[in-house]
Amino acid sequence: MAELFQDLLRHPPVFINLGVRGFGDALRESGFEVVDVDWSPPAGGDPALAALLDDLL
Amino acid sequence: MARQTVVLKNRYFDSVFLMQVARRIAARPGIGDASALLGTEANLGVLAAMGYGGLEGAGPGDLVLALAGEAAAVAAVAADPEALLARGSAPAGAARAPRTLAEAAAARPDAGVALISVPGEHAAREARAALEAGLNVFLFSSNVPVEEELALKTLARDRGLIVMGPDCGTAYLGGAGLGFANAVRPGPIGVVGATGTGLQEFSCLVDQAGSGLSCGIGTGGRDLADAVGGISTFTALEALEADPATRVIAVLAKPPGPATTARLLARLGRCPKPVVLCLLGAAPAGAPGGVQLAGTLDAAAGLALAAAGVPGPWPWSGDPASLRPRAAAALARLRPEQRRLRGLFAGGTFCYQAQAILRDAGLAVASNAPLKGMPGLPEAGPQGDTLVDLGAEEFVQGRPHPMIDATLRRQRLEREGRDPEVAVLLLDFILGAMSAPDPVGDLLEAIRAAREAARARGGELCVAASVCGTDRDAQGLAAQRRALGGAGVELFPTSAQAAAFCREAMDLLKEAP
Numbered sequence: 001m002a003e004l005f006q007d008l009l010r011h012p013p014v015f016i017n018l019g020v021r022g023f024g025d026a027l028r029e030s031g032f033e034v035v036d037v038d039w040s041p042p043a044g045g046d047p048a049l050a051a052l053l054d055d056l057l
Numbered sequence: 058m059a060r061q062t063v064v065l066k067n068r069y070f071d072s073v074f075l076m077q078v079a080r081r082i083a084a085r086p087g088i089g090d091a092s093a094l095l096g097t098e099a100n101l102g103v104l105a106a107m108g109y110g111g112l113e114g115a116g117p118g119d120l121v122l123a124l125a126g127e128a129a130a131v132a133a134v135a136a137d138p139e140a141l142l143a144r145g146s147a148p149a150g151a152a153r154a155p156r157t158l159a160e161a162a163a164a165r166p167d168a169g170v171a172l173i174s175v176p177g178e179h180a181a182r183e184a185r186a187a188l189e190a191g192l193n194v195f196l197f198s199s200n201v202p203v204e205e206e207l208a209l210k211t212l213a214r215d216r217g218l219i220v221m222g223p224d225c226g227t228a229y230l231g232g233a234g235l236g237f238a239n240a241v242r243p244g245p246i247g248v249v250g251a252t253g254t255g256l257q258e259f260s261c262l263v264d265q266a267g268s269g270l271s272c273g274i275g276t277g278g279r280d281l282a283d284a285v286g287g288i289s290t291f292t293a294l295e296a297l298e299a300d301p302a303t304r305v306i307a308v309l310a311k312p313p314g315p316a317t318t319a320r321l322l323a324r325l326g327r328c329p330k331p332v333v334l335c336l337l338g339a340a341p342a343g344a345p346g347g348v349q350l351a352g353t354l355d356a357a358a359g360l361a362l363a364a365a366g367v368p369g370p371w372p373w374s375g376d377p378a379s380l381r382p383r384a385a386a387a388l389a390r391l392r393p394e395q396r397r398l399r400g401l402f403a404g405g406t407f408c409y410q411a412q413a414i415l416r417d418a419g420l421a422v423a424s425n426a427p428l429k430g431m432p433g434l435p436e437a438g439p440q441g442d443t444l445v446d447l448g449a450e451e452f453v454q455g456r457p458h459p460m461i462d463a464t465l466r467r468q469r470l471e472r473e474g475r476d477p478e479v480a481v482l483l484l485d486f487i488l489g490a491m492s493a494p495d496p497v498g499d500l501l502e503a504i505r506a507a508r509e510a511a512r513a514r515g516g517e518l519c520v521a522a523s524v525c526g527t528d529r530d531a532q533g534l535a536a537q538r539r540a541l542g543g544a545g546v547e548l549f550p551t552s553a554q555a556a557a558f559c560r561e562a563m564d565l566l567k568e569a570p
Contacts, residue, residue: 005193008170009231011169013168013231014165017172018172018173019173035155040156041175041176
């Protein structure tokens, strides 16, 4: 059962926003709670290196 | 004119913010042109083609400012780029924003959804972190490989969660509109969409008819491909069946894989609520009892409304018989060489649906996002009849979607305006929280110029368009439509009707000597 997902349909969720800041701003302006992540590409923008680091940690 | 590039190493900003930065720089006195882009291969190619140098060593993790204008003005910007990149400081005493998804999830254990719109090559990693933190995922990012998509969706299913996406434009959850969502009122219809702009059009048509949505769940365009097997669609159906606010369920998609089609039809046949299934471009031969089939978004909205107790006609119901005489009148003043249809779409689903409507009438058009059996865009030479999806992955790497940034579409429109063979231009305009503040205004001058150029050649250019939105969207549906009407555009209440008008126009052009 997709219980964790079904809960969402009943209650206004709290959002975590990662990437385009405007998506979070639009939700906030509509009265929803949003946590913005100050994201930057891991490992200097090299996805292969980031994956390697994930494996090591 | 001076040209200069500034490369800031390891500085990430989202593409929408960078578009705003570029506009702020371009508005400064003495600056003729300004770009602020991540150093992706595609962006560096664009800048090199514009004549900028000094790009060696810039990479996708770097920010590139490209400036052209009076030497003093360019030098002033280049001397202090940071001043233009400030987002506004946090209030004194405010906590430092979390730097990772895990950090944010730990700080807010009550969070339910992660919205992820980072560049595609980093998206799967972040989506996995979100699922592992117990969050549902709205994955706006595109360019995520299908194997990654399958792995993420399998992980989500195992944990009772959902991945909406990748390349998911819109969703409505718990009263919140996500991504490109329009201002749609609540109501009894729950919709699952593997088509971003399809979900938007459906929702807006339901709203315009006075009804509304209980919930709208985007799944990403590939969810029903056999390689993914509809994992998110099936999770969404389970949720909508259990949701007491949902009385009617609609499923919108491009044609699924054959194995998934069979499973989907069997699953929908067991659904205790009325179901409308819209498979654009390929209606299945039959459907189980309780499942109604629709071939267009208009038909899907109509069937769902009727099932919800809102019988037609609806404000957007068109008169199919009026399209041919209207097309004949619009084409009356063409020159003989004007034979071609060119569609420039911000909405991928609209491009797809238009191809299906033309193909069903035996008309072939080329596209960068071709329907099965239709030709791809010619690389060079005569272009023929074409429908271009400017939101396709190749156009949005490192730059905002055409719903937000009209630059590429305007350039393409200007090019079509110079082509003496073009008879009909087909456009879509999409409103909503994240769309440009004035989507019609962004193209209006280019539309007027193209029509004037055609008249100067002794002909006339027919421009057909539709606007997807509601009157509660900030841009205002009525105002956007008025602006198009004022520019002599043939305006239709839905994208399907605009495409059907083009079908009649193409048919007439084929018949003409």
